Amino acid sequence: MIETERWLELLEEKGGRITGPRKAIVELMVKADHALSPVDVFDQARSKYPKMGLVTVYRTLEILSELGLVERVHQQDGCHMYLRAANGHEHLLICSRCGKAAYFSGDDLSVLIDRISSESGFVIQSHWLQLQGICQKCQPKKFQTPIE
């Protein structure tokens, strides 16, 4: 997978080494379509690299997040999950039942942002938009209370 290689190259450019554990984590994060906790990553990564330690997961997620390849996902109970970072102006849409993630783009907040900026006196640096919903797969059981 090309994307996996791109991540590993970026890691290398930054002076990092490409190792088994890192490859396993990168491969998994590149194709993750659900938000994953460090322990989820740990469990999934061990099937590719059985010696994997949890500490390595934390350390690797931190590096990937410094590289802007991965980011925390915020949910009502906190923000302990990770996901591939949004590219450019993508935003996240996340299923509140199963955690399935989808990205979208095409929001245009510039008018709003200009207005808020002049009204509030803030210099606005970034915005963060996330939609919560129920994905197609979870809809038969629709509108049940979210898991957990």
Add this chain to the structure above:
Amino acid sequence: MIETERWLELLEEKGGRITGPRKAIVELMVKADHALSPVDVFDQARSKYPKMGLVTVYRTLEILSELGLVERVHQQDGCHMYLRAANGHEHLLICSRCGKAAYFSGDDLSVLIDRISSESGFVIQSHWLQLQGICQKCQPKKFQTPIE
């Protein structure tokens, strides 16, 4: 302050008791204009109620959050801060230097949401929009790296 009483009434309706520690925390959260960590709340509340315990802060914030009066604020390093909850369709604007919060409304995401909904197949339940910027007071030292 009327708002304080409204919170306390809601607390009472829910079957809770109005006590000194709770009053102190409610008063403080009602007028907080910066995001506060549990320890911040603890420190500030002790000036009104010196016997206050940290545990009571956690328990009270949890209750207020169940009542929808208070909510977690999400920031790049996590979401360990609390603030008065947004009313209706307000959204949060937060200073990345000092944590000063302001609310705004007037976003209209309905067109976007309809589009994303039909494209993705998700039933969209809620959206969450937050702006990050630098407040007026912090602008003289503008564009320095955020504190911490």
Add this chain to the structure above:
DNA sequence: CTATCTGCAAACCGTTTGCAGCGTT
């Protein structure tokens, strides 16, 4: 008077750190 709330101390648990050995380059 009773049930709830409080503060303390201890338990918990996710995350981070120190370190000796291993693997990449």
Add this chain to the structure above:
DNA sequence: AACGCTGCAAACGGTTTGCAGATAG
């Protein structure tokens, strides 16, 4: 060969729980 990376075990720090006494209603 050198330096970064890894896993283990231990430390850490924020949050939660158990409990006996205090207090609101």
